[in-house]
Amino acid sequence: MLRGADNELILRRPWRITAVIPKPVRRVNSALRGAPKLSLLFIVFALLCAAFAPVIAPYDPIKTDFSAILETPSSAHWMGADNQGRDILSRTIYGARISVRIAVIAVFLAASVGTLVALVAGVFRGWVDTVLMRITDGFMALPYLMVALMVVSLMGASITNVILVIGLLRWMGFARVIRGEVLRLMESDFVRLARVAGASRSRIMFRHIFPNVINTLLVLLTLEIGLAVITESSLSFLGLGVPRPEPSWGSMLRDAQQYIYIAWWSPVFAGLAITMLVMSCNLVGDWLRDRTDPTRRQL
Amino acid sequence: MGRYIITRILQGVITLWLISVAVFFILRLGGGNPIDYMLPEDATPEDYQLMTESYGFDKPIIEQYWIYNLNLMQGDLGNAMAFDRRPTVEVVWERLPASLHLGGTALVIAIVLGVTVGAVSASKPDSLFDRLGKILAISAQSMPIFWVGILLILLFSVYLGWLPSAGAVDGLAIKRLILPATSLGFFLIASHMRITRSTMLEVLESDYIKMVRAKGLPPRMVLWKHAFKNASIPVFTLFFVNFAGLISGAVITETIFSWPGVGRLLVDSLIQRDYPTTQAVIFFSAAFVLCVNIFVDVMYAWLDPRIRVAR
Numbered sequence: 001m002l003r004g005a006d007n008e009l010i011l012r013r014p015w016r017i018t019a020v021i022p023k024p025v026r027r028v029n030s031a032l033r034g035a036p037k038l039s040l041l042f043i044v045f046a047l048l049c050a051a052f053a054p055v056i057a058p059y060d061p062i063k064t065d066f067s068a069i070l071e072t073p074s075s076a077h078w079m080g081a082d083n084q085g086r087d088i089l090s091r092t093i094y095g096a097r098i099s100v101r102i103a104v105i106a107v108f109l110a111a112s113v114g115t116l117v118a119l120v121a122g123v124f125r126g127w128v129d130t131v132l133m134r135i136t137d138g139f140m141a142l143p144y145l146m147v148a149l150m151v152v153s154l155m156g157a158s159i160t161n162v163i164l165v166i167g168l169l170r171w172m173g174f175a176r177v178i179r180g181e182v183l184r185l186m187e188s189d190f191v192r193l194a195r196v197a198g199a200s201r202s203r204i205m206f207r208h209i210f211p212n213v214i215n216t217l218l219v220l221l222t223l224e225i226g227l228a229v230i231t232e233s234s235l236s237f238l239g240l241g242v243p244r245p246e247p248s249w250g251s252m253l254r255d256a257q258q259y260i261y262i263a264w265w266s267p268v269f270a271g272l273a274i275t276m277l278v279m280s281c282n283l284v285g286d287w288l289r290d291r292t293d294p295t296r297r298q299l
Numbered sequence: 300m301g302r303y304i305i306t307r308i309l310q311g312v313i314t315l316w317l318i319s320v321a322v323f324f325i326l327r328l329g330g331g332n333p334i335d336y337m338l339p340e341d342a343t344p345e346d347y348q349l350m351t352e353s354y355g356f357d358k359p360i361i362e363q364y365w366i367y368n369l370n371l372m373q374g375d376l377g378n379a380m381a382f383d384r385r386p387t388v389e390v391v392w393e394r395l396p397a398s399l400h401l402g403g404t405a406l407v408i409a410i411v412l413g414v415t416v417g418a419v420s421a422s423k424p425d426s427l428f429d430r431l432g433k434i435l436a437i438s439a440q441s442m443p444i445f446w447v448g449i450l451l452i453l454l455f456s457v458y459l460g461w462l463p464s465a466g467a468v469d470g471l472a473i474k475r476l477i478l479p480a481t482s483l484g485f486f487l488i489a490s491h492m493r494i495t496r497s498t499m500l501e502v503l504e505s506d507y508i509k510m511v512r513a514k515g516l517p518p519r520m521v522l523w524k525h526a527f528k529n530a531s532i533p534v535f536t537l538f539f540v541n542f543a544g545l546i547s548g549a550v551i552t553e554t555i556f557s558w559p560g561v562g563r564l565l566v567d568s569l570i571q572r573d574y575p576t577t578q579a580v581i582f583f584s585a586a587f588v589l590c591v592n593i594f595v596d597v598m599y600a601w602l603d604p605r606i607r608v609a610r
Contacts, residue, residue: 138314141592143584145547146565150577151325153569230443234551237445238566250445257449257555261457268453271446279441 035287039280046277049096059087061094061247070263080265083255088266091247092273098248099277102163103228109167110228111221114174115213119205121175122182133179140172145234152240162241166228174220181213215292219285226281233274249274303600311589318585319578323367326574327360354380376582377575381568387579391561398560401552402545404476405484406538412484413491414534420492421499422522432492439489444548448482448555479556483548487541494537498530539595543588 021029032040049056059065059077065085073080079088121132148165155161185191186209194208235241236250244251249270256266334350351357355366370377376387420429455462455478462478502508503526511525550562557563561580568576 138317141314141585141589142318143543143546143581143588145550146581146584147322149550149565149569150322150581154325226441233443234445237443238551238554240569253445253449260449260453264453264457267446267449271443271449274446275438275442278443279437282437282441 034290036280036283039283042276042280043284046096046100046273046280049093050100051097053094053097057087057090057093059090061086061091062245070259070266072263073265079269080263082252082266083259083263086247088252088269091252092249092269094247095249095252095270095273096277098159098242098246099229099232099274102159102166102232102242103225106163106166106170106232107221107224107228109163110171110224111174111217112171113168114171115178115210115217117171117175118178118182118213119209122179122186123201123205123209129179132175136172136175139169142169144169145231148231148235149238149240152235157235157240157243159242159246162232162235165235166231170224170228170231173224174217177220178213178216181216182209185209185212219289219292222281222285222288226278226285229274229278229281300600304597307593307596311593315582315586315589319371319582320364322578322581323364324360326578327363376579379568379573379576381571381573382576387575390576391564391579391583394559394561394564397558398549398553398562400476401479401483401558401560402549404480405487405545405548405552406541408480408484409487409491409541410534410538413488414495416488417492417495418499418522418527418530421496421503422518424500432496436489436492439485439492442485444482444486444551445555447485448478448552451478451482452555479552479558482555483545483552486548487544490537490541491534494533495530498533499526502526502530536595539591542591546584546588 053061063086065081065087067085069081069085070083071077071081071085077087077089079092081087082091117132117136121129148169151165152161155164191204191208194204199208232241233248233250233253236248237254239251239254241250242248252270253267256263256270259266334347334354334356355363358366367377374388378384379387379390382390416432416435420426420432423429463475508521508526511521516525546562549560550565552558553560553563554566561583565577565580567573568580
């Protein structure tokens with residue numbers, strides 16, 4: 001008879017030999033309870049594709065091959081080839097690199113701006129709060145995609161500009177939600193005590209408040225990364241995002257749209273990649289939100 | 300109440316003005332010289348000079364802004380540089396019906412489908428229908444609009460040949476509308492479904508529904524006549540919240556399906572470097588969203604007096 005720390009559990013469910021499973025594995029298991037495992041797996045897969053694209057991809061994503069123009073999916077080209085004979089599988093793998101990079105950097109930029117605005121507004125209150133929140137409202141009233149298109153078309157389509165545009169037009173969600181958290185935390189006893197003890201405002205902001213909003217921040221980050229992937233690919237699809245011949249998923253779809261009557265495979269895979277990545281981010285974000293705050297669980 | 304409405308409208312006007320300022324300066328300071336794009340390559344310096352003067356680009360930027368503001372007060376957003384150089388207000392105005400058609404149909408599709416599926420799912424939680432509905436909601440939320448559009452074209456125009464795809468001018472108007480409106484409405488289905496389902500679940504748990512059930516009313520009557528009425532309030536809110544998203548979606552959908560609406564006008568004006576038209580499109584879109592927001596706020600204040608009192 002096995003005797004583990006949770007002896008009772010073994011007796012009740014003899015098929016589950018808990019004591020044999022090493023502790024680190026158990027810890028990981030309990031951390032991942034209820035997690036959308038397929039989504040996590042897909043995110044890891046996308047990150048691996050992004051990191052090791054040159055190793056994984058069977059072909060050069062940019063080099064054209066006129067003997068393979070619009071080739072159907074085959075053993076040589078698993079996902080077929082596009083209108084310039086470029087291997088779609090290789091382009092999709094390299095596309096992960098561009099999408100992940102843009103989305104992650106842009107969302108971190110947005111999160112930094114938004115969190116800073118929220119911290120300053122929530123800690124200083126008064127007119128500072130009013131002014132910052134009115135600015136936030138103004139940004140929120142902007143027709144987001146239209147302004148993004150306008151700015152990118154003026155500054156020129158490039159990866160850096162896409163990052164800047166998404167980062168500087170998407171911080172309002174962070175500012176709004178985190179400010180709410182900050183206001184709540186400001187009323188808590190430990191912040192009051194810190195103020196009585198004479199902590200400066202910046203110390204309260206970064207030492208006392210910030211560590212307590214990280215959970216919320218993490219949830220927002222995950223959800224926003226999915227949205228950023230969609231925005232980046234939308235801009236690229238409209239021809240105002242990542243410039244050609246870089247293999248962005250959006251611009252792959254833009255090219256594919258013209259050949260839709262003769263090559264069904266060319267728009268399918270890039271779109272599938274976007275959808276899977278965004279879906280994974282959404283599901284993981286929802287799960288994180290439920291874990292950190294079960295009361296907000298969606299029915 | 301009157302005071303609340305006036306404050307909200309004033310705030311809206313100030314926001315709109317700030318947006319117009321931002322757009323004006325971004326366009327003037329950020330872009331190259333639009334005259335370069337308008338004149339043919341063999342244009343003489345005199346032509347160039349004449350063109351610059353006729354658009355007022357030779358004046359200092361502050362003066363240009365002053366003129367722009369004065370015109371704005373009179374409802375004049377300047378003349379377009381492309382589109383036969385007609386007043387931009389006119390250009391936007393004539394594209395508006397097409398966009399309203401498309402957006403309106405998309406909203407109807409989203410609401411009818413989303414609310415029905417959501418309500419039926421709530422009546423049988425964890426059934427096969429509910430699970431399929433959940434999958435539909437999650438995919439609708441994650442699929443980019445342009446991919447939905449392309450897939451719809453692939454299925455209904457390329458394979459089945461039932462409906463015309465992009466750029467079709469022949470055929471029934473309603474047939475041309477179906478694919479663009481479905482792809483635009485698709486991402487809205489998810490949110491409508493989720494909110495209907497969760498509020499319906501709450502309502503279905505309440506005592507008065509139990510009472511109605513106990514009286515022996517058929518389930519369909521319970522669901523649609525008694526439960527749905529009370530669950531519909533959050534759904535209506537969502538209806539208005541979606542307007543801003545609808546505009547972004549319209550830009551993409553109209554581009555895929557060559558739909559002659561305002562969204563397509565924006566992309567065209569950007570490609571042709573037609574600043575005044577870009578400015579007008581963004582101004583009108585922002586104004587539209589702001590009006591809807593103010594309307595929603597006022598409605599809420601009317602429904603719930605606590606909102607009026609708080610600030």
